[in-house]
Amino acid sequence: MRIGIIGATGFIGSALARTASERGHVVTAFTRKTGSSLSGFCETRAVAPTGPVIDATGLDAVVNLAGESVLCRWTASKKQRIRESRIDLTDRVVESITRGQDGPRILINASGTGAYGNRGDEVLSESSLRGDGFLADVCADWEAAARRVESMGLRVVLLRTGMVLGKGGGAWPLLRRIFSFGAGGRLGNGRQWMSWIHLDDEVGLILHALENAQITGPLNIVSPNPVTNAEFTCAVARAVHRPAILPVPAFGLRLVLGELADVILDSMRVEPKQALASGYQFRHPVLDGALKSLL
Numbered sequence: 192m193r194i195g196i197i198g199a200t201g202f203i204g205s206a207l208a209r210t211a212s213e214r215g216h217v218v219t220a221f222t223r224k225t226g227s228s229l230s231g232f233c234e235t236r237a238v239a240p241t242g243p244v245i246d247a248t249g250l251d252a253v254v255n256l257a258g259e260s261v262l263c264r265w266t267a268s269k270k271q272r273i274r275e276s277r278i279d280l281t282d283r284v285v286e287s288i289t290r291g292q293d294g295p296r297i298l299i300n301a302s303g304t305g306a307y308g309n310r311g312d313e314v315l316s317e318s319s320l321r322g323d324g325f326l327a328d329v330c331a332d333w334e335a336a337a338r339r340v341e342s343m344g345l346r347v348v349l350l351r352t353g354m355v356l357g358k359g360g361g362a363w364p365l366l367r368r369i370f371s372f373g374a375g376g377r378l379g380n381g382r383q384w385m386s387w388i389h390l391d392d393e394v395g396l397i398l399h400a401l402e403n404a405q406i407t408g409p410l411n412i413v414s415p416n417p418v419t420n421a422e423f424t425c426a427v428a429r430a431v432h433r434p435a436i437l438p439v440p441a442f443g444l445r446l447v448l449g450e451l452a453d454v455i456l457d458s459m460r461v462e463p464k465q466a467l468a469s470g471y472q473f474r475h476p477v478l479d480g481a482l483k484s485l486l
Contacts, residue, residue: 192401195219195247195295197238197284198256202360207254207394214398221245243287244280252297252401255284255337261326265450274329277301281336288340295345299400300337302349304386304413306330309457312384316464317351317409326454334409346407348400353413353461357390358485367485370427376437378444381421383458386413389475389484396463399471411463415476423478430482 194211198204199220208218212233220235221244236246247253259276263269281300288294307315308322321331334349341347355361369375388396393412400406418426428435444452463471475481 192251193217193219193249194401195221195236195245195250195253196256197221197245197253197280198258198301201256202357203355203390203393204254204256206357206359206390207256207397210394211398219250242283243290244283245287247287247291247294249293250295252299253284253288253295254299254397254401255281256301258301261451261454263451264448265325270325274332277329277333278336281333285336285339288345289343297346297348297401298337298340299348299350299397300334302330302334302351302409304351304353304411304459304461305454306334306351306409307459307461309453310460311458312460315411315459315461317411318464324454324457325450346404348406349409350397350400351409351411351413351461352393353386353388353411353417353459355388355390355393356481356485357393359390361390363485366427367431370431370433370435373433374437375424375428375433375435376439377421377424377435378439379420379441379456381419381424381438383420383456384417384460385420385423386411386417386459386461387423387478387481388413389481391474391484395474396466396471399466399469403469406465406469408465410465411461412466413461413463414478414481415463415467415473416478417460417462418478426478426482429479430486 194216196204199208211218217233221238222235223238259272305326308324308327338347356363396412424435
């Protein structure tokens with residue numbers, strides 16, 4: 192399969208490109224660094240600054256992983272950049288596909304478990320209703336933008352990804368440093384559910400979605416074993432052999448992070464129903480084993 196990846200130099204994109212190449216797929220990186228040579232990529236193509244963003248000619252599938260990081264205090268301008276980097280870019284990807292010739296038949300588009308909002312102990316599958324809040328609204332518009340190509344007969348998969356744990360990026364490097372200094376602790380009351388995924392399974396599930404025609408629509412990219420924040424805290428502390436005795440009160444998080452704190456304190460107990468039904472075998476289904484592999 193010829194696969195084009197937008198966001199191919201990022202944390203998830205680079206791992207996906209490497210693994211896809213190892214499996215025999217031909218990978219194209221869409222990058223602003225024109226003429227660059229990226230390990231594991233068959234070729235690079237430029238990302239256009241305006242209009243149709245990519246040339247998808249000759250590709251079987253496009254994987255769009257691009258998006259501004261949400262992990263900082265949300266100002267009005269930051270929230271605008273979060274929306275534009277997801278929705279506006281996806282609109283341009285769709286425009287590229289609809290205008291091109293001999294284009295892809297599959298669009299795999301990033302999304303997030305933020306689509307579900309704060310849901311307490313409710314078990315959430317791909318068929319659950321969308322939630323409320325800024326990220327839920329962004330995810331809804333993001334997914335709607337991607338699904339416009341379904342009318343052209345393309346298969347669209349929406350990657351509702353939880354917290355990704357991997358050595359080269361995501362949350363783990365920061366968590367490891369904090370807990371290694373003995374400064375880790377639960378957030379708020381610690382009862383909120385956290386849906387996480389190891390990078391190996393993030394990549395594995397994207398390739399599984401590419402290679403299995405029965406997978407369509409929202410796909411929860413999470414471990415089958417979510418944990419509460421208190422359980423997560425204890426697991427990380429065990430992994431780095433340090434105590435976790437410094438809980439962070441909710442008001443302190445809100446003081447430092449503003450609106451983002453509410454997202455961190457939200458509870459999302461998400462299950463990978465479609466992944467399991469389609470036969471995907473998780474490499475790291477349990478948090479303790481996942482953390483051990485990262486060390």
